Amino acid sequence: MVSLRFPFLFSQPKKHPNGISRTITSRSFPATTTTVACALAAGAAAFAGIAATRNSKNPKQDNPLIQNALNLLFSNHLLAPWASLSLADPSPSVVETKTGAAFPSVIFESRRLLGIGLRKKTILGLKNIDVYAFGVYADADEVRKVLSEKYGKLSVSELKESKEFKEDFMGGDIGMTVRLQIVYSKLSIRSVRSAFEESVGSRLQNFGEPNSKELLQRFTSQFKDEYKIPRGSVIELSREQGHVLRTTIDGKEVGSIQSKLLCRSILDLYIGEDPFDKEAKEDIESKFASLLQVDH
């Protein structure tokens, strides 16, 4: 059985939600885990309630049973104390648990979150740091429009095994966004440029892009010295119609470049052969394939 380590999707917000929603789910739990987690949380809450009636003075502080129940409810990535799972919230978010970075489940009205992950980097061969959390989104309508005729009858596991499907998914004219949420607090725009030079540069070369240097330079020069990238900054790399890569920093567009290989190279960092976060890649591929299923 394919495990969709992704919680749920609700109705869609009308505007691009750049802000962080306070409605929280946990990172990539399987549906079964989520259900169990909810049941546990409900049980803990009920237990806390019962225990509270036994110690009416200051139940929260005095009674270790209640404390344990509340700890269970609010810890271990189940739900943050301030989380709400209100169905009324138009834009629930998914949280990358290690960093706390929250990802709206839908952006730009129809791009759905497929999965989230974490980009780590080793500095000076010694220290492993969490640089940013990322979320990968795809336009569900475009996925179906472009791919359902060819792949609509295949199951998720068949699709995941198909190289051709993967090629069409990575290289197709389908709106997709990779959203990076910076968590490292000492990041300079210069290190953003050189990280892109290294990672995107190697992909462009692998894909045999003849003008890779020039293209890479056009791309990295969008990250100008004047931009600041403090913790919490959001960089979005979006593939728009006609393979145009649109880059924004905190919602402000910093450039657009039409290049199929550049779009492909960016996606390759997250869902290619050697992705930054293998677990995230699995989630993203499964969710993408599930968009083609009739009942998803």
Ligand SMILES: CCCCCCCCCCCC(=O)O
């Ligand atoms: C000190 C570490 C610097 C790493 C900065 C990464 C910033 C964004 C780069 C995106 C592409 C990539 O992850 O390689």
